[in-house]
Amino acid sequence: MTGARWRKSTYSGGNGGDCVEVADNLPGVVHVRDTNDREGGTLHFSRRSWQAFVDLTRRH
Structure with a gap:
């Protein structure tokens, strides 16, 4: 995935536990x-x- 810019989800814990990264800078995906x-x-x-x-998780 050349060009993907990964960022840690704001909902991930800060203690090194359950962490998710998202790359949303690529076209269409x-x-x-x-x-x-x-x-x-x-x-x-x-x-x-x-x-x-994302919309669904924000509502819950």
Whole structure:
């Protein structure tokens, strides 16, 4: 994923535990990975699906 700019989710804990990173700077796709296993692969979502997920989590 050349060009992906990863950032730690604001909902991730600050104690080195459950951390998620998101790269949302690539056209048409959002990638998500485990901060503690960066080489373990990524999940990828369409921007529309990712936004629906974020909107849903904000409501709960």
